[in-house]
Amino acid sequence: MTGQRGDKPDELDVLVLREQLVAPNGPYAALDVVASTGSTNADLVATAGRGGADRSVLIAQTQTAGRGRRDRRWVSPAGTGIYLSVLLRPSAVPPERLGTLGLVAGLALMHVAAEAGVTASLKWPNDLMIGGAKCAGVLAESVPDGAAQAAVVGIGLNVGPLPGDVPAGPGGLAATSLAAHGARTTDRDVLAAWWLRAFVELESAWRLAEGDVERSGVLTGYREACGSIGQRVRAELPDGSARTGVAVDLDSRGQLLIKADDGSVAAISAGDVVHLRNADQD
Structure with missing residues (x-):
């Protein structure tokens, strides 16, 4: 139609x-x-x-x-x-x-x-x-x-x-x-x-x-164009886990790189990213 x-x-x-x-x-x-x-x-x-x-x-x-x-x-x-x-x-x-x-x-x-x-x-x-x-x-x-x-x-x-x-x-x-x-x-x-x-x-x-x-x-x-870079974020992953830290960059495949408080960096390929406010840091 x-x-x-x-x-x-x-x-x-x-x-x-x-x-x-x-x-x-x-x-x-x-x-x-x-x-x-x-x-x-x-x-x-x-x-x-x-x-x-x-x-x-x-x-x-x-x-x-x-x-x-x-x-x-x-x-x-x-x-x-x-x-x-x-x-x-x-x-x-x-x-x-x-x-x-x-x-x-x-x-x-x-x-x-x-x-x-x-x-x-x-x-x-x-x-x-x-x-x-x-x-x-x-x-x-x-x-x-x-x-x-x-x-x-x-x-x-x-x-x-x-x-x-x-x-x-x-x-x-x-x-x-x-x-x-x-x-x-x-x-x-x-x-x-x-x-x-x-x-x-x-x-x-x-x-x-x-x-x-x-x-x-x-x-x-x-x-x-990415406003997530430089933000403190929580990535809610498909398996139910989450990763919190600062979004520092995208890698060569377009994955989001998140630096945790312990200094480790994880590449996130899929998930919901929440930009954290001061009252919602965890």
Whole structure:
């Protein structure tokens, strides 16, 4: 099911987006907009199994089961955000590097914020932060597809004013939106196109470098944008353990380096990172 802008100004215009971004005029193979779905990531994971094309885009006006990392719910109210996913088939990229697509997507979000005139930073590994609150998140997933390698990258970007019932994230992280910080535009067609153009430019360099974030230049850009570096943090790891210390850098694979109070340094490849305040140091 595809949609196009009708009488409602808050609907995305699929025809305009396709004209700008889909071959032969643009770099994407396909772009669809649906009124509602459970999760754009889940839909494209299923599409990958049916032979979906490299660089296919799915955008939803709203999601009923939007999700972030570790299967957390992502609130996706209609008309206020951008909820989109991209299916990729980077055949030359080693499977162990597919997870770094989250860094690529985060850098593209920084481009959107800059174009909108909003000062932002990235909280490792997947959050766009504005004014100490979360404005967007990224979910990158590898897709087992027999001999054919695939990945799906999704973003949720809060654009318009948020309803009052949006829950806080890990560590009590509040949600915010571009509108709340005076963005020069909240036109979702424009913002979606900005992200898709920035993403494909960065992803092309990443793909050419076989997913090497250092060689592609992605690591340099992410380091510059990463607000976690220099912060005292607690990394909540997938196995239930935690690591507390100062985030000192990213390594060549994009892992966060955390220096503990005893001077030891650990490389964190996955987990939730909480920026600690003075009253929350343990």
